[in-house]
Amino acid sequence: MTAPVRVAVPRKGRPLEAVLDRFAARADATSVADDVVSTLRYEKAVTKDEQTADRGVYDRLAAYSEPAEPREPDFTLLRDARAGKPRRVVFDSLTLDVEGTPVQLVGREEPFRALRTHEFALGFDSADLVLEEVVQLEPEPLSTIADLNDRIDPHDTDVRVVSGLGDTVYHTLLATPAAMQSVGAEELDRAFLAAYEGDVCISPRYERLVRAVLGTDATEGVEFVYPDAGREEEAAIADVGVGVYLTVTGSTAREHGLEVGERLFPSETVLMENQSEAGGEDVQAVKRALAADADETAIPPQ
Template sequence: MTAPVRVAVPRKGRPLEAVLDRLAARADATTLADDVASTLRYEKALTKDEQSDDRGVYERLAAYSDPSDPHRPDYTLLRDARAGKPRRIVFDSLTLDLDGTPVQLVGREEPFRALRTHEFALGFDSADLVLEEVVQLRPEPLSTIADLNDRIDPHDTDVRVVSGLGDTVHHTLLATPTAQQAVGAPALDREFVVDYEGDVCISPRYERLVEAVLGTDATEGVSFVYPDPDREEEAGIADVGVGVYLTVTGSTAREYGLDVGERLFPSETVLMENQCEAEGDAVETVKRELADSAPETAIPPQ
């Protein structure tokens, strides 16, 4: 039997669902993909006490998994970061047939780092992690997924972005009308930040990401601060006056009196390859089948 091409994927959340949607379309696996997504949503609801189940976590794990059948989803347990550190059921592995090539999806907490350490040739993870870990900071802003590879130092990592999956939400510039009036800029965009000096409220650990998408010239005179962990991020930004946060519609931001400005960068799941490991016809076939052909997310080969 041909050895499967192993692909690192997130263990839970929106990025994993985006990968499953892509595989469902390519591998005629809609039922399997829906089963994994619904199981993990249910387990998340149990962890957040939004659902109840008389079965213990090990009973549920045994009901969901069948390690003897690689073509059925397999799950595993992790400690959740929530209060009490409850055990949470997350995705572990699944083998599918993709255009005649067996593909094994393998759950990892940090797929991007698993590719960086040469454990996999292919993997999916959030573009945010690429910005946070390996893109070079430059005076000019980074605004598209297609420009990511140009900012990756080849001496730093062999990983490159192949394409985005289109499950897009945006890092968006937000500000109160008072903050905008103080600057006097005609629009709430990157040029506004160039003229602004003071605090900018962002999510913790996103400093490099925000610097990359705004550009280092624009962030001169800016100090990053973080919202209170017990409050919504939009509330913290409203207190500070200016911030950057992920938005879909911006409705919550507007509820806190914030104006929704420029969409700075798309936060979406991306297919990546480790160029040193991505060898052979099978890997190339899988990469071709999984890559997005849409011009806004496809990235020219290097």
């Protein structure tokens, strides 16, 4: 039997759901993908005390992870970071057929780093992690996923982005009307931020990302500040006056009196390859199948 192509994927959350959607379309696996998503959503609700389980976590895990066929998923337990550190059921593995090639999805806490250490040839993770870890900071802003590879130092990593999956939310510029008036800005865009000097409220884990998407020229005269622990980001930005935060509709930001400005960079799940590990024809066949019909976030061939 041909050894499966191993693909690193997130263990839970929106990125894993985006990956499963892509495989459901490429591997005739809609039913099993739906089962994994519904199981993990239920387990998330239990972990957050939004739902009460009728049996213990080990009993649930045993019921989930007794695959009768190769196409059934395995799950595992992970210690959650929430108060009390409960054990949470997360995705572990699943083997599917992608256009004649067996593919094993393997859950990892940090798929991007697993590719960087050459454990996998292919993997999926958030584009945000690529910005946070390997893109070079330059005077000009970075605004599209298609430009990511041009900012990766080839001496730093062999990992490159292949395409985005389209599960897009945006890092968006937010500001109060008073902050806009302070520099005479009519539009809340990059030009406003270039003219603005003062505090900009962001999540601390996104500082390097924000510097990359704004460009080092625009961040001159800007001081990054962070929300207090447990404080809603939009409320903290409203207090500071200017900030960058992930938005879908911007409704929560508007409720706090903020203007919703330019979408600075898409935050979405991306397919990546480690170029030094991806030379096999089976790996390339899987990559082509998963990147087929990709949207505008597809990366030109290297």
